[in-house]
Amino acid sequence: MGIVFHILAHNKVKILARGVFPIPENIYTVLKDTIKSNDFVQSVHTIHGKRIHFTYCKAIVDQELIHHELLHRIQISEAEINHLLALKNLIPLENIKLSSNVDEVLQSLIRGFIYVQLEADLNEGLLINIVDLKRGYRSNNEADNEYSVIGPKVGFVEDIDTNLNLLRKELISENLRFEEYIVGSLSQTRVTIVYVDGVCNPQHVNTVRQRIVDSDSDVLFDSSILDQIITDNANSPFPLFMSSERVDRAKFSLMNGQVVILSSGSPYFISGPITVFDFFASPEDYYLPWVMGSFFRCIRYLGVAFSILASPFYVAVLTFHYSVIPQSLLSPIIESRANVPFAPIIEVLLLELTVELLREAGARLPTKVGQTLGIVGGIVLGEAAVQASLTSNVLIIIVSLSALSSFATPIFKMANTIRFLRFPLMGLAAAWGGLGIMIGVELLLGHLL
Structure with missing residues (x-):
């Protein structure tokens, strides 16, 4: 038995508009010239002197299943395979049908079907349904770090094939493209960039593709390391790529024209290009009415502003600007800080x-x-610090609310940035008061713009 595998390269062909296919010389050639995603495979197997062509999506279909359930049964059979009906009788599966419609074949392939053809007649073939029979991979997990009350809970895992399978099932489109690369001269890590052709800007795809190809890293253990390799400015305190483990967030990113990047061994994907506002959008916002979604997003913005500015404002006011505090509030603050x-x-x-x-x-x-x-330590240390006159009750409240507000950010990397930013702002507030805070905020806005 001779086996020849051919994975279609992304840059060799151009996709044809759906529904306007010309009458082909054979469907096999049209599929070869139409499908551009790397996860689609066309293979040729010679059995009993007959060449049989298989077309399928390896992200959804288990290739071992093809060998054990299809090829093995055909090989052990002594029947002549002179036409498709004879081949159909050898396959003990339901939902097998003949098809010569290119549009129907494409839609079936992205849903997990296998298209089988005899070389004697490549104008027609068998569509075999083995959806959801992919096996041997770790089951899906829940996105623990991005919990949501409403919407799906499915998260990515460390196996990249399982993750690509999840994306194919969540976004059933013939325009979904996968391009696979190997990064790391020592680790040989599989990296796949995913985008929707016609939605994503081709320039963004080319930029990501070129940076991955040009990377000279020896090892790549996680997508976060890839983030640092291909980023524009590695010294920026702000994350320049979205990082998440939620499948629905990856789907929304793709539909918004972003490029999603997955790597083997990591349950997280990164996506870009992004704006700073994307970090404060939760998947729940899409499942709620727009009024409620907008309200909760505004709450997050207020929480971020309070988390960054509350402690610097306290330092500036008590160091330089006592006069801005109302008299009724000034007296309790002075009393709490007296000792x-x-x-x-x-x-x-x-x-x-x-x-x-x-x-x-x-x-x-x-x-x-x-x-x-966290609970006991915060209570005990806070109470002890006040009793020992090391801090004031007012500051305990401000710092506690600042820490609580930082948790309102859905993305962990941005939450870390917010926690960091208050420290340089506190230094500026101690040096120049309110003017220092204004300078710091202007520098931050200038950096973001």
Whole structure:
């Protein structure tokens, strides 16, 4: 038995408009000249002197299933395979039908069908339904780091073939394109870029493709490392690619014209190009009425602003601008700080660093222990700090609300950036008060623009 595999290259052919296919010399050639995605395979098998052509999507169809359930049964049969009906009788599966319609074949292939043809007649073939029989991969998991109350809970896993299968099932389109590359001279990591032809800007695809090809990294263990390799500015505190493990977020990114990049061994994908506002959009926003979705997104914006500016504002006011505080509020603040031996900037830094230390320690411990540490540690240390006159009650409230507000950001990488930004702003506030905060905010906006 001779076996020849041919994976169609993305840059060799151009797709034809759906529904306007010319009358072909044979469907096999039209499929070869039409399908551009790397996950579609055309193979030729010689059995009993007859050449049989198979076309299928390897992201959905288990190739071992083809060998064991189809090829093996055909090989052990002694029947003559002179026409498609004879071949059909050898395959013990239901939902097998003859088809010579290119449009129907394309739609069936992206749903997990196999198209089988005899070389004697490539104008027609058998569509065999083996959808959902892909096996041998880890089951899907729930997106633990991006939990949502409404909508699907499915997340990606570490197996890239399973992830590509999930994308094919979620976005059933003949314009969905997969391009596979190998990155890392030592790790030999599979990287696949995914986009929707006709929706994504070709210039964006070419840019991502060229940066992956030009990368000279020795190892690639996770998509986050790839993010740093292909980014425009590795020194920016802001993430320049979206990173998520949710399948529905990947689908929305593709439909918005972004390029999605997956790598083997990582349950996270990265996508771009993006804006800073994309980091504050939750998949739940798409499942709610637009009024509610917009309301919750505005709440996130307010939470981010409070998380970044609250502590610097406290430092600026107590250092330079006592006059802006109403008299009724000024007296309690002065009383709470009467015995505090530190300047406002030192007081805030000690408390902020303590909160960050608790958060980091809780993240490294087992889940239940980490939650207990965060709650008990925060209460005990906060109460002890006030009793020892190391900080004021007002600052405890401000820092607690700032930490709580940072959790409103759906994307973990952006939440880390927000946690970091308040520290340089506190330094500017201690040096120049409100003017320093304004300078810092203008620098941030200038960097984002």
